[in-house]
Amino acid sequence: MTNFADLMPRIATALVLVVVGGAAVWAAGPWFAALIAVVCGIMVWELARMIGADQKRSLALGGLSTGALAAAYALPLGLALPLLLAVPMAGIAALHLHRRIFMTFALAILFAGLGLTQHLTNFGLIWMLWLIGVVVASDIAGYFAGRLLGGPKFWPTVSPKKTWSGTVAGWVAAGLVGWAVMGVTTAGIDLIGISVALAMMAQMGDIAESAVKRKMGVKDSSNLLPGHGGLFDRFDAMLGAAVLLFVIESLAEFPPVPA
Incomplete structure (x- = not known):
């Protein structure tokens, strides 16, 4: 049977994070x-x-x-x-x-x-919402695709629950977010590739934190967030994406212009 036992605590905690984080993003x-x-x-x-x-x-x-x-x-x-x-x-x-x-x-x-x-x-706000959307969509698509589709594990010795189906679904979801934002901005098609790359880096951030926890023999970084563990557990993906975006914005024109 597909395991969604942790879904409700994750949703409740996520709603609190959305309210607090959304207010801070809006206030800027x-x-x-x-x-x-x-x-x-x-x-x-x-x-x-x-x-x-x-x-x-x-x-x-x-x-x-x-x-x-x-x-x-x-x-x-x-x-x-x-x-x-x-x-x-x-x-x-x-x-x-x-x-x-x-x-x-x-x-x-x-x-x-x-x-x-x-x-x-x-x-500004629209591009912060795009970044959050890429990371969240990748995470949600990976969560559900991994549990519903299953299949080969991505890296079982480090993160036993992650599957290739969930990983690829995360890329697709991120690309769709980039495509959608193209429709309401003047950004070029490069935005789709950047969105997928950010999803990949987000997944690397998640995997890297999982590797540290496994090495240290701990399940969660802390118990601050019910259903999520600690803030490091919840935001490891955003860390990876934010670091890559910082590099992209430092080295290339952003938002990408149409070809």
Whole structure:
């Protein structure tokens, strides 16, 4: 029988996240930046706990991350970058084990947070909704296709529940979101490819976090979100997509223009 036992808690928690996140996106500016700073700080705290840091060090690294991202919103980018990089450097000094894991994921969390605030500031509401739509559609399509269609596992030793059917369904859903947004903007067909690439990177973020949890022998990053585990569990996909989008917007014209 198809297992949807976790569906209702996931939906209830997701609705709360949608309300809080939607209000912050709509308010934009310092409200959105503050939410991102707090969420990323909590994820760094969860990361530090997962790799075995004590509560004092975990809280200190999480608080430092929140402060660095809050300052990054208020400061010019050139002055903000050293503050963000200070977090993984502090982790190297404070942690005794798994420093490379902390350094890698803390950097991803911080630069994803920076990328999200800059994305909303520079491109506005419609393009933030597009990004959220790509990640959410990919996740939902993957969840249902994986459970309804089943089939070969994507990477069973790391993420036993993920299937190739769900993975590909996520790509298709993301491409459809890109196609739909093309219809209400002046973006070119490249947007479909970017949407699929973001879905792929979102899936890589999910897989990477699953690999860390498996290595550390933990089921969830924390128990803050019923049905979802921790914030790191819920937003690992968005982290991957946001990092790639930050790179795309830094290197190429965005939104993509028609050919």
